[in-house]
Amino acid sequence: MNPKDTNYIYCLNKIQENPLFENLDKETVISLMDCFSLKKWKKNTEFFHGDQTFYKFFIIVSGRIKMYQISPENGREFTVFLLHDNDVFDVISLLDGLKHSMNFETLDNVEVLIAPIDVMRAWIETHPKINKTLLPYLGRRMRMLETNLTDNVLSDIPTRLAKLILSNVNESSSKLQLINDLSHDEIANMIGSTRAVVNRHIQNFKKAGMLNIQRKKTSIEDLQLLINSVSEKN
Numbered sequence: 001m002n003p004k005d006t007n008y009i010y011c012l013n014k015i016q017e018n019p020l021f022e023n024l025d026k027e028t029v030i031s032l033m034d035c036f037s038l039k040k041w042k043k044n045t046e047f048f049h050g051d052q053t054f055y056k057f058f059i060i061v062s063g064r065i066k067m068y069q070i071s072p073e074n075g076r077e078f079t080v081f082l083l084h085d086n087d088v089f090d091v092i093s094l095l096d097g098l099k100h101s102m103n104f105e106t107l108d109n110v111e112v113l114i115a116p117i118d119v120m121r122a123w124i125e126t127h128p129k130i131n132k133t134l135l136p137y138l139g140r141r142m143r144m145l146e147t148n149l150t151d152n153v154l155s156d157i158p159t160r161l162a163k164l165i166l167s168n169v170n171e172s173s174s175k176l177q178l179i180n181d182l183s184h185d186e187i188a189n190m191i192g193s194t195r196a197v198v199n200r201h202i203q204n205f206k207k208a209g210m211l212n213i214q215r216k217k218t219s220i221e222d223l224q225l226l227i228n229s230v231s232e233k234n
Contacts, residue, residue, distance in 0.1 A: 001033050001034070001036050001037055001038065003033075005038075007038045008033070011033065011036065011038055011061070011113060012029070012030070012033055014061045014113075015029055015032060015033065015059070015113070016029055017086075018059065018086045019086060019133060019137075020086065020088065020130070020133045020134060020137060021130070021133070022133060023129055023130075023132050023133055024127070024129060024130065028127055028129075031123070031127075032123060032127075035115035035116070035119050035120060035123055036059070036113040036114060036115045037113070037114055037115075038061070038111065038112075038113060038114075039111070039112050039113075039114050040109070040110070040111050040112075041063075041106045041109070041110045041111075041112070042106070042109055043106055043107065043108050043109050043110075044105065044106060044107075045105065045106045045110075046103070046104070046105045046106075047103075047104050047105075048101075048102075048103055048104075055116060055117050055118070056114050056115065056116060056117055057088070057089075057090070057093075057094055057114070057115050057116070057117045057120040058088060058089050058090070058112045058113070058114055059086075059087075059088050059112060059113040060083055060084060060085055060086065060087045060088070060089075060110065060111075060112055061085065061111035061112060061113060062085055062108075062109075062110065062111045063084070063085070063106060063107070063108035063109055063110030063111060064082060064083065064084045064106070064107040064108050064110070064178065065082075065083045065084075065087075065089075065104055065105065065106050065107065065110055066079050066081070066082055066083070066104070066105050066107055066186070066189075067079070067080045067081040067082075067083055067089065067102055067103070067104055068080055068102075068103050068104075068105070068189065069102065069103065070103060077189045078189060078192060079186070079189040079190045080102070080145075081141070081144070082107075082178060082179070082190065084178055088137075089104075090102065091138060091141070093117060094117055094120060094121060094124075097121075107182070107186070147163075151163060151191075152191070152192045157191065157193050157197055157198070157201060158201050158204070158229070159229075159230060160191040160192070160193070161187070161191055161193075161198060161201050161202070161205075162205075162226055162229050162230045163230055164179065164187070164190055164191055165179070165211075165218075165220075165226060166226060166227065166230065168180075169220060169223065174220060174223050175219065175220065176218060176219055176220050179218075180217055180218050180219065181216065181217050181218075183195075183216075184198045184199045184202065187202075202218070205226070205229075206221075208225065208229075209221055209222050209225060210222050210225045210226045210229065211226075
C-alpha cells in the first residue's frame, strides 16, 4: 500500500492494533504495509477459497466472515470458524503452500487487507519475530477445532449450544458478542444441528431465565445459570 493512499494511516493503525503484530516495531509494521492493499466486501458476499484466492493472504480489519464446508451428498452446511476483526486466513495455505478447499461468506460489510501469499510467506521468513504471536494464534485455532470435534461427537445439542454461547461471552462485560445477532440457521451450522432444534433449545434457555431475546438479538440474562447447565453435564 502506498503511503499516499487515503486509507494508509487507517490500515496502519489497524495492523498496529492487531495482537498478531504487537511484538513488532513500527518500522517492521510499515514494511508489512508494503505487502497489502485494502479490499471491501458487502454483506452476504460468498466465495470459494480455490484457484482465485489461493494465492492471497487476508487480514480482517472489520466485520465477520464464516468459514464453512458443504456436504455434496446432502447439502448440509457446517461452520468451521467464525472469523472477525484481527483474524487472518488462509493460514493453512500460508504454511504448506497447498490449496485449501473452503467456502467463505461475509456476515457483515467487511474490510480486509490482502497480500500475495508468497510475498507474505517471504516476509515472515525475513521477520521471524512474528512467530511469537502467530504460533500461539494457530494453537488456539487447533484447540478450537479439537473442542468442536469432541463436542460434536460426545455432547448433546443443548450442551453444544450452551458452550458456543459461553465461548462468545465477553469476559469483561459478560455480554454476548459475535453471535448475538445471528440467525438460528447460522447458529445451527456452528454446532452441527438444524434451525428447528436450535430454536427449541434457545426457547428453553429463555424460559429457564438464561437468555433474553428481543428484536432478533440474544443477550445473557443469567450467566451463572448458563454455566451451571454445562457443569452439571460434565
